[in-house]
Amino acid sequence: VPGWVFHVDLDQFIAAVEVLRRPELRGLPVVVGGDGDPTKRGVVSTASYEARRYGVGSGMPLRTAYKRCPDAVFLPVDAPAYHEASREVMQTLRDTGAVVEVLGWDEAFLDIKGIQTADPEAHARDIQRAVLDRTALWCSIGVGDNKHRAKLASAFAKPAGVFRLTRENWRDVMGHRPTEALWGIGVKTARKLAALGIGTVEELANADAAQLAASFGPNTGPWLRHLATGEDASPVSDAPYPPRSRGREETYQENIADPKRIREAVVRLAQRVSDDIDGEERPAVRVVVKVRFAPFFTETHGVALKPPTSAADDITAAALAALDRFTLDRSVRLLGVRAELRR
DNA sequence: TCTGGGGTCCTAGGACCC
DNA sequence: TCTGGGGTCCTAGGACCC
Numbered sequence: 443v444p445g446w447v448f449h450v451d452l453d454q455f456i457a458a459v460e461v462l463r464r465p466e467l468r469g470l471p472v473v474v475g476g477d478g479d480p481t482k483r484g485v486v487s488t489a490s491y492e493a494r495r496y497g498v499g500s501g502m503p504l505r506t507a508y509k510r511c512p513d514a515v516f517l518p519v520d521a522p523a524y525h526e527a528s529r530e531v532m533q534t535l536r537d538t539g540a541v542v543e544v545l546g547w548d549e550a551f552l553d554i555k556g557i558q559t560a561d562p563e564a565h566a567r568d569i570q571r572a573v574l575d576r577t578a579l580w581c582s583i584g585v586g587d588n589k590h591r592a593k594l595a596s597a598f599a600k601p602a603g604v605f606r607l608t609r610e611n612w613r614d615v616m617g618h619r620p621t622e623a624l625w626g627i628g629v630k631t632a633r634k635l636a637a638l639g640i641g642t643v644e645e646l647a648n649a650d651a652a653q654l655a656a657s658f659g660p661n662t663g664p665w666l667r668h669l670a671t672g673e674d675a676s677p678v679s680d681a682p683y684p685p686r687s688r689g690r691e692e693t694y695q696e697n698i699a700d701p702k703r704i705r706e707a708v709v710r711l712a713q714r715v716s717d718d719i720d721g722e723e724r725p726a727v728r729v730v731v732k733v734r735f736a737p738f739f740t741e742t743h744g745v746a747l748k749p750p751t752s753a754a755d756d757i758t759a760a761a762l763a764a765l766d767r768f769t770l771d772r773s774v775r776l777l778g779v780r781a782e783l784r785r
Numbered sequence: 786t787c788t789g790g791g792g793t794c795c796t797a798g799g800a801c802c803c
Numbered sequence: 804t805c806t807g808g809g810g811t812c813c814t815a816g817g818a819c820c821c
Binding site for chain 1: 786787788789790791792793794795796797
């Protein structure tokens with residue numbers, strides 16, 4: 443009997459939450475992103491299915507989304523609202539008795555080992571119904587024999603469906619797909635693999651281990667091939683995950699050229715980071731400043747905190763010391779400050 | 786009408802040590 | 804004279820994900 447793993451993925455989550463509190467938007471193209479002004483710098487967080495029909499999707503610049511669908515309703519990101527909706531969904535999932543590993547606002551893995559079922563699809567439908575009844579949100583559920591397969595399966599289940607992906611149908615479903623279909627392979631790695639003559643999941647599963655290790659490193663190489671087999675022994679874990687870092691960054695509507703204003707902005711960001719880590723029990727060991735110069739290239743510099751500290755004055759001083767390591771001879775479109783926390 | 790903001794993890798290269 | 808072979812730590816950057 444396989445230990446079933448479910449991957450629950452909310453359908454158009456952010457847009458769906460917005461529609462719930464504004465029922466008049468149902469059925470309309472809705473685009474959530476930035477501060478809701480599609481003429482400004484920003485990207486789409488989530489587009490409703492109606493908006494996706496116009497070619498609008500996550501990660502797309504808001505200005506492009508506006509061009510493609512000028513009649514869409516553009517809304518600002520309201521993180522607290524999504525957080526609250528997410529909390530309700532995750533609690534519903536826990537109440538089913540499964541072990542729940544949360545993966546962001548709108549996704550979770552469920553280990554249902556403790557629940558006897560000969561019909562995992564029926565159980566998935568029950569969970570889907572429970573989420574819908576309690577939150578009025580639809581989700582799709584991937585049914586797998588491990589996390590990786592469950593994760594990929596949920597995409598095939600959308601919208602509002604259930605799809606099973608296991609060792610048995612892995613080759614049929616995934617073998618012919620591009621390597622980018624795997625969770626952990628993005629456009630860069632797919633391109634690099636293609637240059638080695640490896641285009642599909644099946645080809646990657648059969649690739650030469652030594653060649654992969656030579657190109658991607660002794661750990662990453664074998665890991666890539668392992669991904670293509672669909673096998674995954676990692677457990678679903680509900681253990682609390684201590685954050686490694688906390689950061690704040692912002693893109694400016696107009697680039698900043700004046701070093702004095704850059705300095706002031708870094709101080710403000712450092713102050714916000716200090717406020718954020720005030721609630722953490724562990725102090726920061728390092729502060730990293732990120733600068734994105736025009737047109738679009740990014741550099742970072744960091745400063746160690748010895749001894750580790752959470753004090754706002756120390757965080758700010760470290761951020762300014764890190765900023766001093768940059769040559770500010772070009773205008774800046776983004777600044778960021780990140781504190782790395784003691785492990 | 787260019788390209789958010791929140792993160793995590795891995796790697797390469799230099800410093801440093803024995 | 805013409806320079807080893809580990810090992811670890813630190814830093815910057817890259818890649819990926821939601």
